[in-house]
Amino acid sequence: MQDIIVVKVGGSAGVNYDLVCDDIAALVRAGRRVVLVHGGSGETNTLSEKLGRPPRILTSPQGFTSRYTDAETMDIFAMAIAGKMNTRMVERLLRRGVNAIGLSGIDGRLLEGPRKASVRAVIDGRQVLVRDDYTGKVEKVNAPLLRLLLDAGYTPVVCPPAASTEGEAINVDGDRAAAMIASALGAKQLVILSNVPGLLRQFPDENTLIPRIRYGELEQALSFAEGRMKKKVLGASEAIVGGVAQVVFADGRVPGCVQAAMAGAGTVIER
Amino acid sequence: MQDIIVVKVGGSAGVNYDLVCDDIAALVRAGRRVVLVHGGSGETNTLSEKLGRPPRILTSPQGFTSRYTDAETMDIFAMAIAGKMNTRMVERLLRRGVNAIGLSGIDGRLLEGPRKASVRAVIDGRQVLVRDDYTGKVEKVNAPLLRLLLDAGYTPVVCPPAASTEGEAINVDGDRAAAMIASALGAKQLVILSNVPGLLRQFPDENTLIPRIRYGELEQALSFAEGRMKKKVLGASEAIVGGVAQVVFADGRVPGCVQAAMAGAGTVIER
Numbered sequence A, B: 001m002q003d004i005i006v007v008k009v010g011g012s013a014g015v016n017y018d019l020v021c022d023d024i025a026a027l028v029r030a031g032r033r034v035v036l037v038h039g040g041s042g043e044t045n046t047l048s049e050k051l052g053r054p055p056r057i058l059t060s061p062q063g064f065t066s067r068y069t070d071a072e073t074m075d076i077f078a079m080a081i082a083g084k085m086n087t088r089m090v091e092r093l094l095r096r097g098v099n100a101i102g103l104s105g106i107d108g109r110l111l112e113g114p115r116k117a118s119v120r121a122v123i124d125g126r127q128v129l130v131r132d133d134y135t136g137k138v139e140k141v142n143a144p145l146l147r148l149l150l151d152a153g154y155t156p157v158v159c160p161p162a163a164s165t166e167g168e169a170i171n172v173d174g175d176r177a178a179a180m181i182a183s184a185l186g187a188k189q190l191v192i193l194s195n196v197p198g199l200l201r202q203f204p205d206e207n208t209l210i211p212r213i214r215y216g217e218l219e220q221a222l223s224f225a226e227g228r229m230k231k232k233v234l235g236a237s238e239a240i241v242g243g244v245a246q247v248v249f250a251d252g253r254v255p256g257c258v259q260a261a262m263a264g265a266g267t268v269i270e271r
Helices: A017-029 A041-050 A071-095 A143-151 A174-184 A215-224 A227-241 A257-262 B017-029 B041-050 B071-095 B143-151 B174-184 B215-224 B227-241 B257-262
Strands: A004-009 A033-038 A057-059 A065-067 A100-105 A111-113 A119-123 A126-130 A155-164 A189-194 A212-214 A246-251 A267-270 B004-009 B033-038 B057-059 B065-067 B100-105 B111-113 B119-123 B126-130 B155-164 B189-194 B212-214 B246-251 B267-270
Touching: A004 A017, A004 A174, A004 A257, A017 A033, A017 A071, A017 A257, A033 A071, A033 A143, A033 A174, A041 A071, A057 A119, A071 A100, A071 A155, A071 B071, A071 B155, A100 B100, A111 A174, A143 A155, A143 A174, A155 A174, A155 B071, A174 A189, A174 A227, A189 A227, A189 A257, A212 A215, A215 A227, A215 A267, A227 A246, A227 A267, A246 A257, B004 B017, B004 B174, B004 B257, B017 B033, B017 B071, B017 B257, B033 B071, B033 B143, B033 B174, B041 B071, B071 B100, B071 B155, B111 B174, B143 B155, B143 B174, B155 B174, B174 B189, B174 B227, B189 B227, B189 B257, B212 B215, B215 B227, B215 B267, B227 B246, B227 B267, B246 B257
Parallel strands: A004 A033, A004 A189, A033 A155, A100 A155, A111 A155, A189 A246, A212 A267, B004 B033, B004 B189, B033 B155, B057 B119, B100 B155, B111 B155, B189 B246, B212 B267
Antiparallel strands: A057 A065, A119 A126, A246 A267, B057 B065, B119 B126, B246 B267
């Protein structure tokens, strides 16, 4: 059986989805099996602003950030990501001859995990408990569903939300979801595309790109990874622990970005 | 093989999705295979208004109405229907123990048909040609994909948009899409739920419910069917031509509505 490649494409400004889909189409035409995972934080923020509900970001005592997702925010999140982004990504692939099929994590409990009973956050320097937040962490992937579709010739395009154990839609981190998918499918490579060339020692100076990093050095990498890159480093770490041989952080703004990353362009993380 | 039931639930105010999903869960627990199809015109209108892009409705020279769907409207349509509505419908079913999987018509070209090159519409009494409209009509259903999922124990929850022959997302009528799905799957029954008890001879007088109507009388029914009911009558007609034994228009506001409809409550249409 051909190796499966999991490609995660970020939702930040600058990432060129047309180029990403060009390259995925080339891979699929060459007989490779690809799972595309996407987020959509930028679209969610834009829609939130347009609807007069500006995004609220929670910061944990450890410095990780997450979107405060009450029921109404979940509607906005689902509309932007599972609605607009996923539809348009599938459309891009269909137009390139790829038999794409869009799924959010709640479909068939594709991505499942417990909803956090409460989230600890620092607001104005004080720790508070937020209780009406629909967030969680993916602990289980419905790999048989993905294999069923891959075996039938489809290219899954997966996005949050995930399903809580109780079946509620919950907000989960896309990078870490992609890592769980790559582990569950026994993928050899996980490619994480964003609007930077990889992990930068001094963000945003692209001349400080780290070309290669070993699993044991990842904890140290957390210290200089800026905001959103922190979760990508966590995801990479989880993927390596989950058996993925190689995680590559690469530039999603350039032609041929997926195959270049597979060949080692960007930051390559290995056990 | 157990018969497949196709249930179409409308997007109009009053339809009670919780009750519909209660009843679908009961059917699935009893071993029945169900495909749920939904629209979301109400949600789309609400979101359009909130985003400052009030819906524009085109009326054909024959008196049929359709949503004017330029690229931006398609984004709104996908957000409201494939994003919010589909996510929440799948969530309702998951919470009731049904292994639901949400799909829009572009996923794996589940619903496919040609995009209309132009749409003839009557505006201020004059016929005009509208050319930037992403609409079409479903001519092909990817029945093998639905069977693949049904055989694996999933309950598909399907909604527009569909895929054009060229792979673009296009707006299609949900009732007629449901009719095509029922025909393609060889379903014995198609249940079409809305916020009225069935086809009314004098809308909105519910005492004028027509309990039974033969295929040959459907053309006549078009003459007194009001606005949105016209397309349901067309869909029913297409389903019967497609080999579906029975189409039932029924009330989606009451407990047990799906099984009641299957037993003949509402307007039963037969060849």
